Structure formats: C-alpha cells, structure tokens
Amino acid sequence: MPDVHPHPQATAGSVPAPSATGPLDADELRRLDAHWRAANYLSVGQIYLMANPLLTEPLRPKHIKPRLLGHWGTSPGLNLVHTHLNRVIKARELDVLCVWGPGHGGPAVVANSWLDGTYSETYPDVGRDGAGMARLFRQFSFPGGIPSHVAPETPGSIHEGGELGYSLTHAYGAAFDNPGLLVACVVGDGEAETGPLAASWHATKFLDPVHDGAVLPVLHLNGYKIANPTVLARLPQDELTALLRGYGHEPLHVAGDDPAAVHQELAAAMDHCLDRISDIQRRARTDGATERPAWPMIVLRTPKGWTGPREVDGQPVEGTWRSHQVPLAGVRDDPDHLRQLEDWLRSYRPEELFDAEGRPRPDVLACVPEGTRRPGASPHANGGLLVRELPLPPLERHAVEVDKRGSVLHEPTRVLGGLLAAVMAATAERRDFRVMGPDETASNRLEALYDTTGKAWQAETLPTDEHLARDGRVMEVLSEHLCQGWLEGYLLTGRHGLFSSYEAFAHIVDSMVNQHVKWLRTARRLPWRRPIASLNYLLTSHVWRQDHNGFSHQDPGFVDHVLNKSPEVVRVYLPPDANTLLSVADHVLRSRDYVNVIVAGKQPTFDWLTLDEARAHCARGAGAWEWAGTEGGGHDPDVVLACAGDVPTQETLAAAALLRRHLPELAVRVVNVVDMARLLPAGEHPHGMPDFEYDALFTPDKPVIFAYHGYPWLIHRLCYRRAGHRGLHVRGYKEEGTTTTPFDMVVRNDLDRYRLVMDVVDRVPGLGFRAVALRQEMADVRNRHHAWIREHGTDLPEVADWTWTG
Template identity: 45%
Template sequence: MSPQLESPIPNPPPAPSELPDSVLDLAVKLDFKDFLSKSDLESLRAYGRAANYIAAAMIFLKGNVLLEEPLTPEHIKPRLLGHWGTCPGLILAYSNISRIIAKTGEDVLFVTGPGHGAPGILACLWLENSLGPFLPQYTRDRVGMKNLITGFSTPGGLPSHLNAQTPGAIHEGGELGYALSVSFGAIMDNPNLIAACVVGDGEAETGPTAAAWHSYKYIDPAESGAVLPILHVNGFKISERTIYGMMDDKEIVSLFSGYGYQVRIVKDLENIENDLAASLTWAISEIRRIQHAARSGQPIMKPRWPLVVLRTPKGWGGPKKVHGTIIEGSYHSHQVPLPNAKTDDVELRALATWLESYKMPDLLREGEPINEILNVVPTAHDKRMGQRKEAYRVYLPLHLSHWEDESVSQGTLQSCMKIAGKFLAKVIEQNPTSFRIFSPDELVSNKLDAVFKVTNRNCQWDPCLRGHGGRVIEILSEHTLQGMLQGYTLTGRTGLFPSYEAFLGIIHTMMVQYSKFCKMASETSWRQPFGSLNYVETSTWTRQEHNGFSHQNPSFIGSVLNLKPQFARVYLPPDANCFLSTLSHCLRAKNYVNLIVGSKQPTPVWLSPDEADKHCIAGASIWSWASVDSGEDPDVVLVGIGVETTFEVVAAAALLRKHVPQMRVRVVNVTDLMILSATGAHPHALSDEAFEGLFTNNRVVHFNYHSYPIELRGLLGGRRGTDPERIWIAGYSEEGTTTTPFDMMLCNHTSRYDIACSAIRGAARSNPHVMKDAHVKESLMKHMARKERDEIYATGRDRDDVFDVPVFA
C-alpha cells in the first residue's frame, strides 16, 4: 500500500486546466488599486488584527487574555476546541461588508456556511457590540472580552459553532450544505435585504449546496432581496484538499458562469482589502442595478447575479510551520493548529509568538476597541449584522379565514388534498407577501393544484412565469426547498412543504438540525417566537400502488417522533374536514415541527365540521356511530390512525357487526399522534385517566397504524397497562409492490379482514359468546381475504365496491 503523502508546500496553486485562456474573459475585471482611502485601509487592518487575535485566543486561553505576562501552560485551556482555519477569511469578509454598511446604510444579513468558524464571527460581534445587548456577560469592554475568550467552548460558554444563541444567526452551523439555500429563503419577500452568504469550499462539495447555486432562478428581483454568495476557497477541509481548492480560476469561472453568475475572483493577498472592498462594492451595485430594472418595469431577462470567490490560505496569519510540519496553508490549521500547546514547549512558544504578532494592546483603549476599529462598525445599531431584526424579532402571523368556509358535507367522498388546496388558495390571497409553498415538483400530483387559480410557480428563467409573483417554488431538490423554508420561517414568515411521503426522509437530518435551532432559540430570552415548520405528507404507501415498492416509506413520521417532544407534532387526520382543521391550526402555531399526513384520493368524510373541530381539539375520540352501543363496555377496542387505515377499522367494525353480532366493539380514531405518549412525556399526552377512558384498562386494543408499528410501541411504552399482551399493533411492514390499493392493505396485514381476525381473538378473552365459535369466524375472515386476493390477481383490480362507505346493519 502506498503511504499517504503530505503536500510539501502550503496550498500549492492548482494545476492549470486545459480550458482556453479566453474563459477568463468571463471573469469580472476591476481596478482595485487604491480603492480604499488610507484611513479606511488602516481601519480594516486594525479590525482584522483585533478580530483574529480574539478568535485565536478564544480557542486557547483560559487566562492572561491580553498576554500581560509571559504565556505559561496554566493559561491554556485543558480542552482545545474550535476551528481556526476558516476564521481569517470570515473576518475579512465580515469587516469589509461592515465597512460598506457603515458608509452606505445597506441592509445586510450575514450567513456563514463554515459554522465551526464561530470564533471569527463571535470576535466580530464583540467588536461591533452586538453581543452585549443580548448576552450581558459579553459587553464590549475588558470584562466582556475576558468572558468571551475564557468561556468559549467550555461548559456554560458559547459553543464552537454558530447556533440560535448567536446574535444575527439564522442557520445552525453543525451540518454542512445548507447556508446558501437558507440565505435565499431569508431574502424572499424582503426586497431591501442582502444576505451575504459565505460558503466554505468544504461545504461547497455537498450535494445540497450544488443544487442551491441554482436558487437565483427562483428569485424575482421585483419582490425579493438578493443573496451575495462569497465562495471562500482556502484549499483544505479537515484532512484533505477540497475540490474547489484544486480548481484553477478558469475552471471556477466556467462553472459559475454556466450557472448564471458574474464571477469576481479575489486573491491578491498583498492588496486583499482593496481587492475585496472593490469587489463587494461592485457586487452590491450589480444587485441594486438588477433590482432597479425589475422594479421600474424593465426587468433584465436572466440577470447574471454577482458571485465573489475569495482565495486565502487556510489558517492565514497563524503559525507557518511547527515541528517541521506546515501549518498555515494546510489542513493542519483547519481546527486547532497547535493542539499540544499546554504540554509542548515548542508549541507554547509558537502560540505566544503568533498571538503577540497581532499587537492587541495597541488596539484597545481602557479595554475597548480604538476608534480606528470602530470606524468599520455601522453607527446605527439595527444596521449591524449581529442586530438585524430579521434574525430574531419579525414574526408576522398569517391572516387566515375560517377553515369551515371550505369544509365539505359529511358522508361524501372527498380528497383531503383537493380540499386543502382550495383553503391554501385563500391563504395565499390573504397573505401575498408572507406565505409560500415549497414543493419538489409534485404539487399537481399531490392534488393541491387549486392554488394555481390564484398564483403561479415562481421560476424566473421561464419566460411564461417570470415577473408574476408566484408563491410556489418547485425544484427537484428537497434539500434546497428545506433550506429555503428554514430561511423564510426564521426571518418571520410562514411556509408549507408538501411532498410525497416516501421522499420526505431525504431532508431528515436538516429537519433535525432545525429542531436543535428551535430548542436553543426557546432557551434564548431575546429571540421572538417564529412560525412552525409545516410539512404535508401525502401520496402515501396506501395509495402508491402504481409506483411500486420504491414509493412506499412512511419513516419521516418516526423522524419527527424522535425530536424533543416540546417541538414535535404529528397529525393523521382521518378525513377532509379534520385535515382542514389541523392545517389551519398548524399554519397559526409557532416554534414547532408540524407533520400532517393525509390522502390525496377521495375518501369518506366521517365527521361534520363541528364534530371534526372537536375531534381535532381532543386529539382522539370514540366514534360511537361505528361502535356497538356507542362503545360502552366493549369486548375489544379497534383504533384507526391514518386515513386509509381508519377506513379499514370502520369496515372491520361493520363486518363484525354482520358476522359476529354478539361482539361488543368500540371504535376509536386518533388524529393527534402525540396524545399517546406517556403522561407528562409530551405537552399533548393524555392523562392516565383519559387514556383508560378511551382504551379501557383491561381489554385488548388493536391499533391499525399508518406507519411502522415500532413507532407506536415506543410512544405507548411508558404507559401502564400497555404491554404486548393487551396492546396489538398492525402497520406498515415493508411489504408492497405495484399492486392494487386493497392488496397493499392485505400485504401489510392492515386490511379489514386482518383487523376482524384480531378483534375476534381479543374479544374471545372476555366474551364467552365470541369464544365458542371464534375459530369458525376467524376462518371465515381469512377465507374472505383469500378470495379478495384471488380476485385481485385474476382481474388486476379491486372490487368496485371495496371502498364504498361501510353500512352498519
């Protein structure tokens, strides 16, 4: 095996490509020499020295934060956490944008993809005094700086990545790939806002980022703000080169020119402040030019938006070489460049030399930054990027009409999705700048197309759609849509993400990261509540018979169930009226992850609008009309959770009423899944008394559940009297193919016949009249199931009346 070779030189230039030199003519040329005044240049450099010092000190120092005495091992933290490598580039970008805001008053939100570059961003926030107003322990003075440096990445201190505790942040920095799409969501319907988004070259390797570069094709410059992408190429990730670091200028220009951008490459290290200042000024002027044209009625077709590529060495300004190993310009500077500074004299001396090189005492007056640094900071507090109102206090509730206006008649067959589409059309009309639908090219398939009577899709590269203010974003990248939805939601608006059930799992980890942001935000006193993240899951496995096994996967339900209970809500409304009631509630709710599961095919409307509302408020109820003697003193309890699985429960109850009349059946429907949690485990959980009131404390309960049985078992596990001897659960069991709807029920043992067999076995335990011929009746049910399947395989279709509304004799 060949040994792994380390690069002999720091950040060597990429090998030249075979592309013609003329490709570089596509890159933007600027005369940046002496772009900055002498005072502005000195201010930026002073700001950079101070911020870089604070960022480095945060990683290493637990004392002696201004090096007022010789550095010793006692001054070094016992655990060194943090990522240095990206910090100098982040600080360079932040300070330059801050200077522009101070000069022009532009509205800019700063979003960072390299979330572990928190030391760099926190240092900038301290310098602009955006920490103290939110976190009083980090005032812009000597005490606040000491607290920031010594507390970073320690118990009780700020963590090593950006999160909801970070002023100005709308992006959880723990998982890479989503900063760009979050930025695009943030600027939608924010016409004056620019989101300056730094995308690290490591993050740029991810699939979600690769798709998100296309997001501008869905931004109408007449109604929305703009994203200024800054691709930070420093060549290395944690222990390897980056793809973009190996691409030369011609290759990068070719790639992004093809995506539709104007590219400006900033790489002159000797004059980088002038170069970046000129490039950012050009970029913002281009943004405003494109917007002005659109807003004056003369839009530019396929405008080429600006993109800045910032090339700097990894860990720029840190140690060059230690123990013969190259640090600056290599992956060794990605995290902690001197990991043994506490125990190794050579590394300790290198750290002291590094920190002293910034001459931090010269940059402070009585513990506060000198005026030269403050010249870079906007005077108006609300213009500072750490204090942008969009990041913490702009929630705008939706105007919603009464859902009952769209309700449907009890006893009819209706599609939950079609009825919801009519309701959503009204939501769009009533909230023309604060509600959007993010859909992965499935809105029509999911039968929500009634919204197109009042709006369009928003695709600016489509000549038929551009400039029409469409409220529907359709792109075949669930990751991009999820990021947009997060950015849109966290900046005060409300969105909806409808999807095929089988493919919501694609954004599972993004949803989990978002819920972590919600958790930390809820523990942060200065953050205002924000709208919930709303998912509609349809095209479910129960009606995916024409697509086959690949389109059968309800696992996203379990993903939401695993979240912290305070933020998780899962609803399975059984009919169209219940779906409307639930959807209206979710669009008004704040701070949750809401998942609503419903059918797009016509199914019975079991409940009137008034009954549906009461049922949804309760979360579950006994359906007396489907039960024997209104459900009193049952032999067995049959529970439906989900549209089609509930239909089979009702059908089973009717079947038993006819063939086993001596059985006393209670039918229960659960629409709010979280009520089943153990008492106290979830805010919606039933009390033990209420739980026993619905499900008894001594009768067999058969759950017919839309998703995986293990999920339900986990919810019920903490409740008394819910052992498998009494609680029987059927659900999706990974069985399916291209077959009929009813055969899907038979395959997964969720059919009326399977339920009836279970009911007979359960009721026989307490009812001797059932027990005496239980075997005969159960055999009849199995025989009927076999005949159904034989007919399906013989004819290729279900019986015409198999989904007729059950009739109770």
C-alpha cells in the same frame, strides 16, 4: 522560516501602502486592517485562553483551557469578509443579513458580534471590555458556555454551522419577498462539495429582482477540508469561472496572502458587486427589464489559517489542512507551543486594538455600522421580531358537508388546497406566505393555489408551460434539500409557509429537519429569540395509495424519525378525512416554534366528521367515535379498535361494521387518534395523556387492535409504559409493497378489515371458540381477494363499493 506569520503591520504605527488602483485610502486601509486584526485576535483567544485575555502578563499554562476545541482555519477568512461587509453596510446604509456557511466558524462570528456591541447587548455579563473579553474567551467550547459553531446563541445568525451544505439555500430563503434586504453568504469550499450546495447555485432561476432581495455569495476557497484538498480550490480559475457562469453568476476573483493587497481587491470587488446588484434591481423595478440577470458573486482565495503559525514541530501549518482546528495542540505542556501561541497573539498587537480596560479603540470600530444595521443586530436574524399573524379564512368556507358519514368521498388535500389558495390571496400584498414542494403541487391536489399565484420562475418559458410567473409564490424544484432550505430561511426571517412532499421522499431531508429541530429547541430557551412560524410538512401521496408507483414510493417512516426528536418542538398529525385536515392545517399554520408533520391522502377518502366534530376531535387529539362502536349502555367494551391515518380508519370502520353484523353482542369501542403524541405519557410530551385518561379511553385490560398508518413498532414505543400495553396488538406497514390495487396493499400488510376482524376473534377471551366460523369466513374472503385481483385487476366489489351503514 519564522514560527508565526508576521503581520505586515509588525512595526508599531506603520501603515500598509494602499494599492494605486484600490478604492481604499491609507486611513481606510489602516482602520479596516485594525478591525480584521482585532477579530483575529479575539478568534484565537476564544480557542485557547481562559485567563489573561489582554496578555498583560507573560502567557502561562494556567491561562490555557484544559481542552482546546474550536476551528481556526476558516476564521481569518470569515473575519475578513465580516470586516468588509461592515464597511459597505455603513457606507451605503444597507440592510444586510449574514449567513456563514463554514461549519465551525463560530470564533469569527462571535468575535465580530462582540466587536459591534451586539453580543454585549444580548448578554450583558459579557461586556465590551477586558472583563467581558475574559468571559467571551472562557465560555467558548467550555462546559456551560457556547458551541464552537455558529448557533442560535450567536446574535445575527440564522444558520446552524453544525452541518454543511445549506448556507446558500438558507440565504435565498431569507431573500425571497424581502426586496430591501441583501443576504451575504459565505460558502466554504468544503461545503461546496455537498449535493445541496451544488444545487443551491440554481436558486438564481427563482429570485425575482422586483419583489425579492439579493444574495451575494462569497465562495471562500482556502484549499482544504479537515484532512484533504477541496475540489473547487484545485480547479484552474478559467474552469471554475466557466462553472459558476454556467450556474448564472458573474464571478469576481480575489486572491492573495498579502493583507494590504487583499483588502484593496476585496473592497473593489464588493463595490462592483453591490453596484451591479443595484443596477439589476433598478432595471427590473423601474425599467421593467425581464431578462434573467447574471448575479454577481465573489470567489475569495486566501490561505487556510491565514496569519497563524506557519510551522509547528517542523510541519507546515498555515495554508494547509493542519490549520483546520487547533494549530498548536500542546500549549499547556509544551513550552515551545506556548511561546508560539504568545508570539501569534502578540503579532496582532493587541495594545493597538484595545485600550487599558480592554475596550476596542476607535480605529477598530470605525467601520462598524450602527443600530440594526450591524450584522449582529439585524432583525431578520431574529424573525420573531418581524412575523405577523397569518390571515386565515373561516374554515366554514372550505369545509365539506357531511350529511351521512362514510358515504361521500372527497380528496382531502384538494379541499386543503382551497384553504391554502385563500391564504395566498390574503397575503398578496404583504407577501409573507409561500408553499414549497419538489414538482408535486398539482400532483398533490393543491393546484387551487394557481388561482391566486404562479410558480416562481426566472428562466426561459415556452408556450406549453403553465402557471409560471416571475412573482410566483409557489416554489417547485426537484430537490427536497432546496425546498427545505428555502423554507427554513423564509421562516427564520419572519414569514410563513408549507412544505408539501410525497411521503416516502421526505426522508431526503431527515438530516435537515434534525438541525432545524435543534435550532428551535435551543432558540426556545433563549429569551431574546422571538418565536417564529412553525415549519409545516404536508406528506401526501402516502404509502397506502402509492399502489401505482409501487414499492419505491412506499415508506411511512418520516413520522418515526420526527417523533424521535425533542418533544417540546415536534408534532405529528394524521387526520382521517377532509374536515379534520382543515382543522389540523388551521392549527399548525397559526402555531409558533414547532415542526409539524401532517400525513393526509390525496385520493378520494370518506367524510366521517362534520367541521364542528372535526374541531372537537382535533382539540382532543384522540377520542372514541361512539357512533361507530357498539359498547353502549355504560358497559365496558370487550375490545377496542383503534386507528390512526385515513386508510387505517376506513379499514377499522369496515371491520367495526362486520363485527356489528356478525357479532352484535360484542361490545366494540372505536378510537381514532389524530395527534400521535397523545399516546405518550404526559411526562414525556406536552401533548401526552395522563395514565388515567389513557386508561379511560383504551382501557387498562381489554384487547386493543390498533390499525396504524406507519410502522407498527412506533405505536408500541409510544405506549410501552401503559397499563394495557400487553393487550396492544398493532397492524401497520411491514415493507410489503408493490404495484397493485389499493386494497391489496392493506391485505399484503395485514391491515385490512378482514384481518382486523380475525385479530378480534383471536384476542378477545372466549371468542375464538364461539366465532370460529366468522374467522374462517374472513380468511376465505382474503383468499378470494387474491384470486380476484389477479383475474380482474380491480378490488373485490364488496370492497370497492363499500360505504358505512352503521
């Protein structure tokens, strides 16, 4: 058995015989095959070579990289699909965005971008010639170079290949409200085993053939992951077909290891799929068809590591898991491996593919589209080129009147719902704003949206259904992964949106937000990547008002997770009332290149600030509420009561009122924090406060009792470098949750007003002796609370009926 799989064109100048039933004539087949061979050659070169890119001299160890990093196994399949996409794009004048799911298929996508010229246009120092090819090879997985996966640095990409499972949901997000766009998505059979990808097949039930584009999935079955077979590749074809048809697809199977035959079959399959997509869209857009179509897809079976070494050291490689990464690992030290690598590279006959200066020959580029139709040049893959300002209405139309602080209640997210509905109405024609959420839009009090749009739905409807609409722009599916992926794809292609979720279950997409933050951080440093609309989270149904669902629904830790990420990208806001929520929402919806997290309640909350006050307070990010404190007269406070979050704010103000009544001589300052990053030093976050500003607000030496929405240690982590950190005492959630009354939740976690007063007595020097009676009274109320709720099932009247009277 030969060391290297011989390419069928091993005799120079020979032409593979076209299939009698295939759509390609001999010249088309020869040119497509030349492009595929060139892409394969470039993929291998990136993994191995740091010099001698055109093999103008015998390969020597000095030409090989000292560290061999990259993934060959998936690359020939990706190159094959890319080659055939070029063909149909050019022939049919299509606008196509490509999403490459196999995680580390970077060599293939970079190779094709270099071949179509977009790489050299983006990075002029990597020209489309021999010198540029040398730079292309050397930079791959090399210090100071580019990653081994498809990343923001790769022209034409919107999908980070570092984590598997999200390619198809990104593809559908890109297709929504893009009626002229085809999104071709290669799904690796390894990633097809993930939960998010398995759910993504259901996106066909949300794709509107009239207003949306189309997605063409290509399920690439090469049989193996890193070390194990893949599930779908081992299913009998009839079982796999039944599965995919059950998902709502019409699968076409292409399989084989003879390149000429596979070229013909894949060309025929793509032609069929595109004809079928065109027919679906014509019937919906012109004939008014409303039935849910079976969208076409391709199942492509080719060997893993196809055209690479068949055997290495007596072990089978091509068509096995051994081809996953670097098939020949000892090239610098093993002469036999070096010989095999040279035979492998020369099997593509680079002299036929590139001229003496290293430029691709005309046959190689014959199938490549022109201009922005090249996959690497699609403006949809650089969404900032397409994004428009969001038409946000004046906040005065939606703000609540605040005649007397702390006396009137509103549901903040219901107020926000009116603003979002106005944005949805203002974008009705341009269709570039969507709201995603896992079956919770109405539960989260955002149902005003249904006055302007429905919930996207293409499946069966019943008379009892409400608000379902084929052209709806509210998207609900009980998969946080799909909501996140749809929104990412939507934003990355130049649109706007909001993700609304129960606070506790935002953790389901922890890993996805990691990847998006990394993408944004990298993209911000690439001058050719234009800023896109921010990814905005609204976390509601939060920990303090999940008293009816109980412990399973109580977790405020998503904020901690996000604030661990790149400070240049992440922002976290905790507005204390309806008007501050409106002001924060207006800000984040206008912003670019951030991940913004807003935590706000949906239950009735006191109104504290007028709209003008809310705007000023949000601009500061943190500030003293002079009307709530008692310091006055220019004197330093004896204690600072700080708060962040709606429920902690209410408890803090109730504690301030108790102190005002019982200890009127005590100078109390009340500080509210909206922007959590303000607590960081200025050198650690763009929103951070300089030390002098922090000390002026919180004092450098007075006790600070901080009532915080989430886990207390986050505040300590943010503030540990401050001069007053030793005097900082934080109350927050400490995993004491259950189904109980709203006030009992704060009592269980020692965040209640009475505990805060006790903390003041305990921590203000000299106060413990003078206010011992007050401390005991506060403890007694807490004990009375425990007995009351067990007898009456409701909170104490003085708590339930409390209003601000300061």
